[in-house]
Amino acid sequence: MFIDFFYTLRKHGVPVSITEWMSFMEALYNGYFQSSLNHLYYLGRAFLVKSEAFYDAFDLAFQEYFGGIKTEKLELDKVMEWLENPLHRLPKLSPEEMAELQRQIQEFRNTHDIDELMRQFRERLKEQKERHDGGGKWIGTGGTSPFGAYGFHPGGIRVGGESGMQSAAKVASERRFRNYRNDIILDVRQTKMALKKLRELKREGLEEELDIDETIDRTAKEGGEIELVFNKSRENSVRLVLLMDTGGSMLPYTELCERLFSAASQMEHFKEFRYYFFHNTIYQDVYEDIQNYKKVPTEKLFSNFHKGYKVVIVGDASMAYSELFDINGCIDYFYTNDKPSLEWLLRIKEHFPHSVWLNPTHMNFWGHYTVDTIGKIFPMYELTVDGLKDAVKTLSSRTKSIRQLSEMSA
Amino acid sequence: MANATQGYRGSEDYIASKPLMEIVNVAVALGKPLVVKGEPGTGKTLLAHSISRALNKKLIVWNIKSTTKAKDGLYVYDTVQRLNDARFKDKDISDIRQYIKLGRLGQSFKSEEQLVLLIDEIDKADIEFPNDLLNELDEMSFHIHELDEEVVAKHRPIVIITSNSEKELPDAFLRRCLFYYIEFPDDEMMERIVKVHYPDIESKLAKEALKKFYWIREMDGLRKKPSTSELLDWIKALALGGIHLEKIGSEIPFLGTLLKNEQDTDRFIKLSSAQGGFGFKRRF
Helix, strand or coil: CCCCHHHHHCCCCCCCCCCHHHHHHHHCCCCCCCHHHHHHHHHHHHHHCHHHHHHHCCCCCHHHHCCCCCCCCHHHHHHHHHCCCCCCCCCCCCCCHHHHHHHHHHHHHHHHCCHHHHHHHHHHHHHCCCCCCCCCCCCHHHHHHHHHHHCCCCCHHHHHHHHCCCCCCHHHHHHHHHHHHHHHHHHHHHHHHHHHCCEEEEEEEEEECCCHHHHHHHHHHHCCCCCCEEEEEEEEECCEEEEEEHHHHHHHHHHHHHHHHHHHCCCCCCEEEEEEEEEEEEECCCCCCCCCCEEEHHHHHHHHHHCCCEEEEEECCCCCCHHHHCCCCCCCCCCCCCCCHHHHHHHHHHHEEEEEECCCCHHHHHHCCCHHHHHHHHEEEECCCCHHHHHHHHHCCCCCCCHHHHHHHH | HHHCCCCCCCCCCCCCCCHHHHHHHHHHHHCCCCCEEEEECCCCHHHHHHHHHCCCCEEEEEEEECCHHHHHHHHCCCCCHHHHHHHCCCCCCHHHHHHECCCCHHHHHCCCCCCCCEEEEEECCCHHHHHHCHHHHCCCEEEECCCCCEEEEECCCCEEEEEEECCCCCCCHHCCCEEEEECCCCHHHHHHHHHHCCCCCCCCHHHHHHHHHHHHHHCCCCCCCCHHHHHHHHHHHHHHCCCCCCHHHCCCHHHHHHHHHHHHHHHHHHHHHHCCCCHHHCCC
16 A cells, blocks of 8 residues: 555655554554545654655655645635735835835736736646746746745745645645755765764773772772772864865865765864865965965964874865966965975875875876875875775874885885 | 544643644554654753643653763663672672662653653764664663663653754664654744743734744844744743833844844844845845
8 A cells, every 4th residue: 555655755765764664554554644634644754754854855755646636625725815915924014115015016916917827826736746946937936926026935835936736735735844955964974974983092081980800900909898990981082183175176076075074073072173274275374264264374283283183184186287386386366375285285294194185076087197196195085985984094093104105106 | 543633632831733743642652752853942842741741641851961871771780889888798789689770761661650751852962872772762671781681661651852953863763763843833833832821911012022033033144043932031021021012113122032142133233224124125
């Protein structure tokens, strides 16, 4: 029963598992849904969807599957009512502004036949089954629409432009959860799991753990007189510095980098976590903000952070030859550098032996000369879950000096 | 089954939307934990309190902190106490049972009657925490190694789990739960909520206040949007301060109860002067 719905859900990207489907079926069998589509919608959602990020996809799937079934007429009428009175939800208006709005609406009604519009709208509701992105549909197209234009903003009407209202359950087609769709967060967890491996447990802080071996030992030595020995509990002592490229060539990978960044910053288990940004490659300054306004001298990294800090650099490492090797080679015309970038990169590697470079581009594109050079300085990994795992392994292991690395690659 | 619609129907001081009520009832009937997510101030924690009051069942709260371990909720074996007692021979230490202290989850399993167990802010804990509770919540039983005993729930407790989505919960965990996302209440719902808390309030004052409240919430770029609890505080302040209705129209008295940090207050002043107090500038 309904097995097609299961596949419809999966087709729309809702990660439904068989366990969840089975408990949904069990509830269905026990009659909790009271043969009502509304119950089916809400309860089905509670059983099958486990993140608000998928509520929207669920709505779409629900519409597609149950879309043809007629339910309470009331819902559609209510939408129509909203359309006719877009003003009743606005904040308080002064009489002049109210008059101005009325005038504009009236003008709109004069130029467009409102009944004709309503008819079109109804028609569109019937026709539209799938999501339509973009295009000149008249609902939700900002300036040209009477509804978007006057700040009419109940959840219901945002529907208009993008999805149909072939109303099975009103809410499904309202797609109120579209804003919660957040495909970025989906992989943050995986990233976090990989980063979690990055730890060095050291005994620090208050003595609060009972050291059983030592207690037994001492007690025995005291001839049975119990001697309790406490130990400091173990804490992660990893300090991490993240340097991220914000250059134009990194644009396609923004999302990927955001994922890494949000995973790293949400991790509470690092002793310290710092991040800086740079443009294409690193010169005498790095930046505290993405827009590259707040300068921090690179020199400061060396004085503020000792060599125990682990450094992760994220960038595509491909740039003009001169940017890496030349004095004043920086791509920004207003920026001069008296040392080539290469020198700074070498200094970073020397100062922070535990450092890696994560490259969001695929390994096949690493043939570029600058990528190759940087790859000789820093161990370079792909910014994928596997690459990240390897990078973390490298960061945690005893590191090799540059010389050893170049000998290896030679 | 008819009793799914009976049972929980919200309580005197808590307004639950209809879908939420039904999901609570199904969760109770099936004995499955219910994961509740939503913006701060949408009443996630209060839901459990409300269920406990409405169904007249005792509530056990397990507040999760970043240091909480799954095992803490089951039981703790107090070795130190036992060793200490062994030093002075005034107690019989052979009975290990007296040093096993049940945690919150353990207590709710052992109870003679059905309880409501609230696991509050599960996302505060370590990322692996929910996985460590998989079996316990599924089977509603656990094993005490020291006694070699199985603790099985006499009555499956009604488990409500809240999360602020600081961390995502693992799939395997979610698969075993029901999930509900509490949306921020719309103005009708909010009016009912305000009425429940302040039954004597003038309805005109409440309406004006709500209008302003949603206007502030829709402003762009606020770091922390005011939530239900802030609205309630604000209305209380308005009522106590004896503010006239006309005043709310033109300015916001007691702004500090709604916006809790300086940047937001600055931003508010900037926006409200730029928009002339209407807040629909961008929509033209």
